Amino acid sequence: MSSHKKAPSWRKLQGWFVEKLMDHQGGISPLSPNPNLFNTPLPDGGVLQKQDYQSFLEAASRTMIRFKKPEHLIKMIVKTIDDQLKVMHTAVLLYKEEKKSYILIDSKGTTGLKIPVGFVRLSVDNPLISVFSEKNSFFISETGILNYDDIICGLRNRNILELQPDLYDNLLAIKKQMDLLKAVLCVPCYFKRDLLGILVLGEKISGETFNREEMGFFVTLANDAAMAIANAQLIENLQQKIEEVKDLYVREHRIFIHTSIALAAAIDARDQYTHGHTERVTNYCISIAKELDGVPEVANYKNFRETLQISALLHDVGKIGIPDYILSKNGKLTPEEYEEIKKHSIIGATILCPIKELSDVAKEVRHHQECFDGSGYPDGLAGNNIPLIARIIAVADAFDAMTTNRPYRKKKTAQEAVQELKAKSGTQFDPVIVSAFLLAYEKGNILAARSPAR
Amino acid sequence: MHKLLVVDDENDICDFVKTFFKDRGFHVFTASNGEEAISIAKKERPDLVLLDIKMKGMDGLAALKHIKELDRSIKIIMVTALADQDKMHEAYKLGACDYITKPLILDYLEQTVLKNLKG
Secondary structure, X not given: OOOOOOOOOHHHHHHHHHHHHHOOOOOOOOOOOOHHHHHOOOOOOOOOOHHHHHHHHHHHHHHHHOOOXXXXXXXXXXXXXXXHHXXXXXXXXXXXXXXXXXXXXXXXXXXXXXXXXXXXXXXXXXXXXXXXXXXXXXXXXXXXXXXXXXXXXXXXXXXXXXXXXXXXXXXXXXXXXXXXXXXXXXEEEEEOOEEEEEEEEOOEOOXXXXXXXXXXXXXXXXXXXXXXXXXXXXXXXXXXXXXXXXXHHHHHHHHHHHHHHHHHHHHHHHOHHHOOHHHHHHHHHHHHHHHOOOOHHHHOOOOHHHHHHHHHHHOOHHHHHOOHHHHOXXXXXXXXXXXXXXXXXXXXXXXXXXXXXXXXXXXXXXXXXXXXXXXXXXXXXXXXXXXXXXXXXXXHHHHHHHOOOEOOEOOOOHHHHHHHHHHOEOOOEOHHHHHHHHXXXXXOOOOXXXXXXX | OOEEEEEXXXXXXXXXXXXXXXXXXXXXXXXXXXXXXXXXXXXXOOOEEEEEOOOOOOOHHHHHHXXXXXXXXXXXXXXXXXXXXXXXXXXXXXXXXXXXXXXXXHHHHHHHXXXXXXX
8 A cells, every 4th residue: 555645736646647658557559649748748837737637638548548458447547546646445346247237346445445356246226326327317516426525415405305305315325325335436437328337436535525626537537448448348249249250150161061961962872873972072172172282273263172172062963853763774874864964064053053152163063074175064165164173073073983883884993093084184184183183192192982893 | 242253365355344344333353264264253252254155275164164063153144256156055054044145235245244143
């Protein structure tokens, strides 16, 4: 506890306050546009000129807004008042939404009078709180401060006792609350219409009453603190919202991927000859994509990995529209049946088309049967006119088709299939994708369907 | 004059509650741990103890048990944080007569103490 001697002059108090704002407690930004503002010498004489007083307050309030944590500011205000104004005790209560009450968050004062931090709360219906929320409250002076002396005056007023018994009771209730806290002044902290908190001041050690200037100073401190608190709360709420949106996105994305997997599994299940096909093609695509890392076309593709994964999962979704007798036919397809099968890429794109977010996926699905030389379907696109992911799926799809049994032919070994891909590189397949596939294959990242054909 | 013993490991709380009840005409003792609380209870036989449930060293429940063994007529009000409210079940079994949750409303603190002294 600092020694409480005599009240300092205003100039000294303000000088000290400025010093505190300037020191390394994190108050002032190093990027402050005019840090020298505070260092301007104050005019001589005990009392400040009105103009300087105002400019001081303006500078102080600008500084306060830069406090990163409002608790630092509150602590500093409490410390300033305790050190410089020589009061028996002082405390700040702030509204905490989760507790639905005003909680004491910082205090100082002489032993036994200092109210312990976290020990006391005021409910919202406490007369000491409601007095500030009532408009045009009789008890509040024009400064906005609730003054114990005013309450006592009111209680001594015979007119109030006789003519306004409700008001008298209210005065008594407020007096009782101020007695509980040993408060002489209660200064409200408003932001817009909301009472964010109150600053409680005990008696001056000297026993003197607070003067007008001091009260004006408290009001300014309280308003600026309110601004800083409100800003911090806004930022906190915003960060919370951002986190919520992020969580929501992650969850929805997970649901979406699992829906795609479920859909892919449904397609696989219908076609007994291509069991596990979708999963393998997706894995091959991912392995190929790893080798394409750093290729400008990949780098320029928006959401490449995600679009690749979903497109690979859904590339055969159009098989839903192909009659069972064709899909499960045990033998070679007739030309008409083959034409029917070829429709699956268009059907797939049509199914995905209404999902706006999947427009890229729909495009890739539509073209996954195109050939690099323009001989594929449905649109006969060639070269880089075929979208990138469709070119990747084409290679992965062909490799899996070759290394699994079909009703009309036996499967090839992985080596044979690789030879086939090499042979058709530049005609059926994009040579860049084939080389990426070969790199992945050599690294052992392409694991063909189980049990090699012999 | 009622004798009140305030037990809390936070000195600020002991000091504040002491002043608070001294102003209201009580004779107040304070202790900052369970052992000290027991020895003051033995010597001074307070009418009522305000006992923090969570303290370093001997905790509030152990102190409660000892004080009750010493003198069943001493009334004990537990002071708990919201998170420790579940310990009240145990505290009632050991003979506590009431509890107050921190952060508290000063009115309630006064009323709870007065009510339990009467009851």
